[in-house]
Amino acid sequence: MVLVRLGSWLKHFAKGKEESKAAPPVSLPTLESEQQQIGCSFTQWYNQRQSSNWLYVDVSPAVIKHLRSHFQELVSETITAADKILAHQFNLLGSGDYIPLDPDRSETPYFSANTLQSNSSNSLSPRPRVPASPRLPNSPSYHPIDWYLEPITKLRFPQGIPHKQWNLLEMRPGSADIKLPWELGRCQHWVTLGQAYRLTEDDRYAREIADELADFMVANPIGIGINWTCTMDVALRALNWALGLALIRSCETLPPDFWQSAYSALFAHGVFIYNNLENNYEVTSNHFLSNVVGLYYLAKVFPDLPQGQIWEKFCRDSLEQEIQVQVLEDGADYESSIPYHRLVTELFLGGARLAQFDNEPLSEAYLKRLHQMVDFLVGVLRPDGLMPQVGDADDGRLHIFTRYGTWQPQDARHLLAPAALLLQESAWLSYAGVDGVWEAAWWGFDIEGRQEPEGRRQEAGGRRQEAEGRGQKVSTRTPTEDFILTDGDLPSxxxxxxxxxxxxxxxxxxxxxxxxxxxxxxxxxxxxxxxxxxxxxxxxxxxxxxxxxxxxxxxxxxxxxxxxxxxxxxxxxxxxxxxxxxxxxxxxxxxxxxxxxxxxxxxxxxxxxxxxxxxxxxxxxxxxxxxxxxxxxxxxxxxxxxxxxxxxxxxxxxxxxxxxxxxxxxxxxxxxxxxxxxxxxxxxxxxxxxxxxxxxxxxxxxxxxxxxxxxxxxxxxxxxxxxxxxxxxxxxxxxxxxxxxxxxxxxxxxxxxxxx
The missing domain is CATH 2.70.98.70 (Beta-galactosidase; Chain A, domain 5)
Known part of the structure; x- marks a missing residue:
């Protein structure tokens, strides 16, 4: 009876998916079709995009130098974590260390934009016609990851099932926890690989991202398998892919065809998210918010394409709406959970940072409510700085810039420095610690005190003047000396x-x-x-x-x-x-x-x-x-x-x-x-x-x-x-x-x- 009731609830939750099953296949946009609309080839589009700094994580060489010299312990820990990822060693959601090697595939996967596929109700037709990506130089030593393994029970979820036909309770093996393969499939470790590449200039970390992308897309074609059954996880994967790719974009050993395949796959993620939003139940929650924020990152990757512009408007409108719906007047997330409040705060903060970085800030009402969220978070912290565990907790994060694999799930203080700099609330810096400063650097804040690069200033100058003309506040970056690091108490x-x-x-x-x-x-x-x-x-x-x-x-x-x-x-x-x-x-x-x-x-x-x-x-x-x-x-x-x-x-x-x-x-x-x-x-x-x-x-x-x-x-x-x-x-x-x-x-x- 328990399984029947939960199964019926899950079906009801996916009501929108069920209803759309009968809809006839439609031709959805592809990266190639979008580029054709604006009259350019992929190479022209990519070269033009390479000249701009599109995501905040793509920090300057000066900041990287500063991090190497002033944060040696965190640099070392990041490289150690990245080396474990190279060995495909993970520790997720209580699993303990494990290495998920795919038992059915032993050689490096072959993937190109031509291999993008989906089920009939989410067709990406017409498929892009682009040259295939060659295998990468290190590929012979790469062993494909088992994206379907639940490491605690050591059971594997079934493969090849279209996402709209998925039923957890009927199809899962035994009592396997779907959250573990989902967590791996979010690919939040890509940021760590990208950080390690930027800190060391070692191509192995960039090549690992390239190999994993090919591996994932072969094992998990668009819309097929468990890693497409929850749009929240698709969205978090998409934004972490976008950040990882931004961090390794200077790697010269990756062939041009890789980038075409990578951005075709990333664009396909955006199309999937937009057509499978989790807003068809009685209420919206952190799931729909994750959809919106993940899609917003992709809008910033593809801002010159028609679909990217549609996504951006939808995401900005949705962010403005959801922060009023999901956040209470005293600043708390309305899901009755402090750990989920941390996640939702991070999601709204990520949206605000994307907008601010592009000098198109979100509304004052949005920023005011976000300020209340951080105030609430600081307010409930225990004397040891950790969150009390009121309500559910699943360790959910937007992205993980600090101590991947070893971070303390009850600690939310990594958010305080980027929040302080974005919202101009210096008091929060006192509680952020060294980890907070490191975190702020990867959010694109110039902790070294340098101004934005000249090219970035020229690119954004017009939009900054526009924003100032509308009376909107345009934040400036804060130098390292403005960080007041103390070991004192949280405020009374x-x-x-x-x-x-x-x-x-x-x-x-x-x-x-x-x-x-x-x-x-x-x-x-x-x-x-x-x-x-x-x-x-x-x-x-x-x-x-x-x-x-x-x-x-x-x-x-x-x-x-x-x-x-x-x-x-x-x-x-x-x-x-x-x-x-x-x-x-x-x-x-x-x-x-x-x-x-x-x-x-x-x-x-x-x-x-x-x-x-x-x-x-x-x-x-x-x-x-x-x-x-x-x-x-x-x-x-x-x-x-x-x-x-x-x-x-x-x-x-x-x-x-x-x-x-x-x-x-x-x-x-x-x-x-x-x-x-x-x-x-x-x-x-x-x-x-x-x-x-x-x-x-x-x-x-x-x-x-x-x-x-x-x-x-x-x-x-x-x-x-x-x-x-x-x-x-x-x-x-x-x-x-x-x-x-x-x-x-x-x-x-x-x-x-x-x-x-």
Missing amino acids: LSKEFPQAGLTVVREGGNYLLISNGVVGTKGFGNHKHNDQLGFECHIARVPLIVDPGSYVYTSDFEARNLFRSTGYHNTLLIDGEEQNEMRPEWLFRLFETAHGKSLGFHSTQEYSEYQGQHIGYQRLKSPVIHQRRFRFLQQSGTLYIGDRLQGTGSHLLEWHFHFAPGVNVTSQGEGVYRISAQNQHFIFYTPKTLAGEVNQAWYSPSYGVKIPCQSLDLTIKAELESSNDWFFALASEVHYSSSEWEKHLSEALGAKHLRE
Whole structure:
């Protein structure tokens, strides 16, 4: 039944694809046909494009020299990562190191623009007639990649299936996770190869890109196979191909015919994206946004072609629309996930940078909302600089310029330097670190302090004058000395983000995040977890009570539902029921019943206090409303929690508190627990009437990875009488004061006695 329900949802999600199946084949544009329209050959077009700097990643030789001399550790790490890619060694989404060698193909593939093909409903006819690309000098040593391998189960997905006939649950082998071959098929490692080529001028890295392009197109013809079944992945692959090709365009050992084949394939990606947009469901999400941003990069590659101009207008209009649809007024992505907020911020930032780099900036309204997105991201960061794992996480990125293969998926600070320079917000630079400066360089910002190259200035001069004439702000580049790198704390903050349903208090190493939002994506809940009135707490820079994360999606239904369930968050579970209805067969839906609501937030120099409620348990036979109040003493990190249940009848109450890996919890008796981590000790006080047990649980720091941790599980079978209260307190041993605790509990929570 689970498979049937998910299968029907996937079919409904692809409704537009299904309906278009019956449409007669149409003749879609090709690179050759577009060039014929403007009256030039590929060679003429390519030579003209070579004279301009079309994507921000194609940085100047002066910047490369600066990076070599000032970022030696990152240069070395980039080259090491690129060398692993040359050996086809990858580590993706919890796979561990693996080498995906195609068992069916042992020699270098032969590919030219003539080999572009697709299924009948997405014909690229007329096919371009161009000379075939010869095999490259290093090709005999190249072993084709297995683009269909799922490395964890070691199962291979079927090949040769047109994308519109694909059905995940009917066609996947066993429980293989489709996200792993998709992740490899995004080709985000091409940027690393391109960086290594620019940093070393070693042709091996450029030739690897050329060989992989031929390899991919032979194994994955346009529209055929699993790497065409999700347009988001097609779009991310396309933009990373565009960036990789821009980085190696000075390589003289690549024959001219390669470039014709490469850009024909890239153009075909654009045609596919434009004709298979993921905007045919009730809501748009990061998927459609990825389609738009990926296509926008291709519009910048083909700006002089009629189709490129159509794409550009569509993408700019869509970006302006989607940032108002998908981003809430407080700056949060509307999908109820902080990790997805990072991805969506990066996507919108990429769009803004493309427009700014071409001196045709997006609107002030767009940039203002983007500024709010980065403000929100900085606002929710933990004292260690990492993101709390509210909602789903799949480690999605636009492109990876820094530490490919070893980057920390919970770290979003790489975005802060390019965002600071684009949006002229110098405060963010203080938190970006060295990685942020490196990142900004590859976003095309002149970290060395040089101005734009003269040719680029002349090319863009007319558009800059036009923009200034319209009253639009044209940003200037910022020199290295404007980067203020510190190891200091993130800024103190005590703030409620009401639309996101998140409240954050951060002071030095003390941190509290409270989650009590509505089901996101306009009630769809694709990436929302049942975390109403859940929280994360750090004291003295030690992560103590944390959100366990997300783990996996379709490869393990039971684990997927466990990690998004009420019982796997730091909140109260009543009668074993979910806060928002969660049907096991709907892996990307929550059905809203909780309707989280803030009842007030205020902050003083001494403490910050939040009160909220949800009504998810109003649907019980004996209805209950759950209210929770937090008082956080930000200077000491002491936390008081009061739970009030309004309702009657007999109910099983279960409190769950999940601790960070490495945190040890021991019972001291009478509801007192000693928490030990990083040579520090803390006390957690709970009601004496609750039965407590320390159990093993799981924490997932990134997609596909889970590590053991401890959870404290407290239960009671209670007879509720109108209004019922339970109280908890957490503090460092050095800040424990019974009189202070009684004072705050009495004031904030209305409790006369802590231990009842």
